[in-house]
Amino acid sequence: MTQNLLTNIGIRVGLFRGSAIIALSLMLALSSESRAFAANEYAVFTLNDNFDELSRSKARMLYRGKTKSLQGKRIELSDWPESSSERSEFYQYLLGKDVSQMNAYWASLSFSGKARPPKEIDEASVNTLITWLAAKPNRIGYAPLDALPSDVKVLYIVSKEK
CATH class of the missing domain: 1.20.5 (Single alpha-helices involved in coiled-coils or other helix-helix interfaces)
Structure with missing residues (x-):
């Protein structure tokens, strides 16, 4: 037994x-x-042809909440879901920060009333992002460059090397 x-x-x-x-x-x-x-390059882009291309410093200012408008137009930024690799890679490539650092950064800006964080899209897909961008002409997002349709206006390209 x-x-x-x-x-x-x-x-x-x-x-x-x-x-x-x-x-x-x-x-x-x-x-x-x-x-x-993993994407090697990300594009900051819009569906609005009236925006000019961005410099590296201007793109960094946008995603650090240091600027709220382009060419006199108030803009709305998008963000990928927090758990997505796109969000993690984009912030690492553009700002050298990880997602938790950016969440803390945006929380402090939001709490102090200096800026609102980018709008997190509902799911990690380019189609969802483009649907959100299409609702208003002042919206800007980012996505892997090779996943974008040809009819978007690329404002800035960020890569691992930059």
């Missing part, structure tokens, strides 16, 4: 260990797969 109990426990522990190893392997495979598709 004791031997059967020990054997049964051993099998269950072995199954659990095997399941844990499989789950860990799947998690590692999925996380490395998503990193394999």
Whole structure:
């Protein structure tokens, strides 16, 4: 009886260990797969042809809340969902900051009344972003450059190297 109990426990522990190893392997495979598709370049863009291209410093000022208008027009910025790789990479490439640093930064600006954070889109897709941009001509967003349709107005391109 004791031997059967020990054997049964051993099998269950072995199954659990095997399941844990499989789950860990799947998690590692999925996380490395998503990193394999990381964008090399992001475009700050709009659907409004009246905006001029931005300099690096102007693009940085926009996404740091230091400027609220372009060419005399008040603008609205978009942001990708907090958990998206697009958001993480964009802020790292443009500002050298991670998402938690940017959340803290925007929280302090918002609390002090100096600026409002960009509007977080509902889902991590270019189509959702473009739908949001299309509602008003003063909206600006960012997305992986290679995912954009040809009819958008690219204001600035940011990459790992810049």
